[in-house]
Amino acid sequence: MSRNTFEMVAKTMSGLEEVLAEELTALGADNLQIGRRMVSFTGDQMLMYKANIHCRTALRILKPLFKFKAKNADEVYEEIKKFKWDDFLSEKNTFVIDEVVYSSLFTHSKFVAYRVKDGIADYFIQKTGKRPSVSITNPDIFINVHISENQCTVSLDSSGESLHKRGYRVAQTEAPLNEVLAAGMILKTGWRGECDFVDPMCGSGTLLIEAAMIAMNIPPGIYRPGFAFEKWPDFNQDLFDTIYQDDSNEREFKHKIYGSDILKSAIAISTENIKSAGVAKYIELKAMPFQQYKEAPSEKGILVTNPPYGERIKSDDLYGMYEMIGERLKHVFVGYTAWILSYRKDCFDKIGLKPSKKVPLINGSLECEFRRYDLFAGKKYDKKNKEEEQG
Structure with missing residues (x-):
């Protein structure tokens, strides 16, 4: 060759x-x-x-x-x-x-x-x-x-249609997250399937599906109908088939992915997309608002979510929603690492937690931040207090 x-x-x-x-x-x-x-x-x-x-x-x-x-x-x-x-x-x-x-x-x-x-x-x-x-x-x-x-x-x-068009999405909610951005967000967290993954505002399920594919190392291009290079004069069908059919690097995923959304219609759409991507057995879905979480699905895990930014929700409701996110993180998701994508500083302020990392990202045309929160037991960010409580 x-x-x-x-x-x-x-x-x-x-x-x-x-x-x-x-x-x-x-x-x-x-x-x-x-x-x-x-x-x-x-x-x-x-x-x-x-x-x-x-x-x-x-x-x-x-x-x-x-x-x-x-x-x-x-x-x-x-x-x-x-x-x-x-x-x-x-x-x-x-x-x-x-x-x-x-x-x-x-x-x-x-x-x-x-x-x-x-x-x-x-x-x-x-x-x-x-x-x-x-x-x-x-x-x-x-x-x-x-x-x-x-x-x-x-x-x-060589690609043709943009590679974010994976081929698994059969339906979508309003303003779904771009698949490339979703995968990039997860890879930025460092998570590769070592613990449970939660998205309590999952919309059409993009973060859940990309997480499942990352956890099992399933190539994102295998659902696509084709690539532009397949029509090039020098296209090598045998070489392409060898690469396409090689599943030797796929991994076992021993944990679970949990998704929920306040809208039943979003959960119906997520269900269709998850089935289309062939990852349904790893993902548990529930129609449920974030504020109804009384306990985390497991003791340890990662939470990654992309809440609404206020483009279609009134400001009062929006601030209340971000306060609720902060309150649930503090009380329900202790021991987790949470990552939130949003674009308004005043919304982040309402979460009421100090981020340990801020990553600038663009979502559509909006200059966003992807913030990490380490959710310790006890008083906020008082490490000594944390150690005493755990000791």
């Missing part, structure tokens, strides 16, 4: 770059460089397939083809037209352009995409008299154009 190595770029969400770098290192990636919402690395075809199937915090895996400098869309067109496209495309193929532009020189990113499309079309027309078509739905080739000021990078997107 060829060991031809090449550069790749894994895209991710803000705040998850370090976790993604750890995932890529574990898969055997070399020459890692962490950037903004991305990690570049080198590897071979096998690693590219593995990164798509196994990386929980990657949104897409790009294979850069060429780089150039340009000051306007016409210069981009000229450079695109020069490239030898028939190594990757033919006039019979369909393609789509995804453009990402951070530049004061280029004000219309859509116009850049049109000029890239024109450049590719004209390259083929000059050679064959025919041109490949653009297709938004299910194209053969996904082309990514990234412009930062005057630096342009043209890549093949």
Whole structure:
């Protein structure tokens, strides 16, 4: 098997770059460089397939083809037209352009995409008299154009649809948590299945499912209908099948995952998604408000949750809810580590506990914090008191 190595770029969400770098290192990636919402690395075809199937915090895996400098869309067109496209495309193929532009020189990113499309079309027309078509739905080739000021990078997107679209979600509640963010949050806590996991505001069940997959080391890409690289001219079906079917790294999970939500409709949706992901036997669900927890499901565990932020709930109710979260954590979840994702400082203040860690994350367009609370017995954060009580 060829060991031809090449550069790749894994895209991710803000705040998850370090976790993604750890995932890529574990898969055997070399020459890692962490950037903004991305990690570049080198590897071979096998690693590219593995990164798509196994990386929980990657949104897409790009294979850069060429780089150039340009000051306007016409210069981009000229450079695109020069490239030898028939190594990757033919006039019979369909393609789509995804453009990402951070530049004061280029004000219309859509116009850049049109000029890239024109450049590719004209390259083929000059050679064959025919041109490949653009297709938004299910194209053969996904082309990514990234412009930062005057630096342009043209890549093949090996993933196709964003990798957060795992393939297990059959239904969703309003504003569900992105699967990549959910997995990243859990990996940030350090939990890998060593104790029980609780989400008392579970919505459509994303944290529960991602936790089960992490605990058992089930690759997140195995439910997907496909990847863009499967349509590439050099696609190696045998190699892909070997990686896809290898379950030698899966682990036994000896604990339990508990989820609850105030809405019965959310629990119904969670149930469907959990069944679809094949992890139902590890997850216990209950329609129940957080304030009704009288005891923790087990003596020790981790609690990870993403409560509402107040976009659709009145402020009075919101503050009361965060006070209730703090009160339940203090009285019911002693001995646990709790992690809460939210974006308003005044909401965090209402929890009334001092966080031991604050991790900045982005949820949608909101700049959030993921805060850790160590829930000791006795008075808050009085270690001596804690030791006396336990002694």
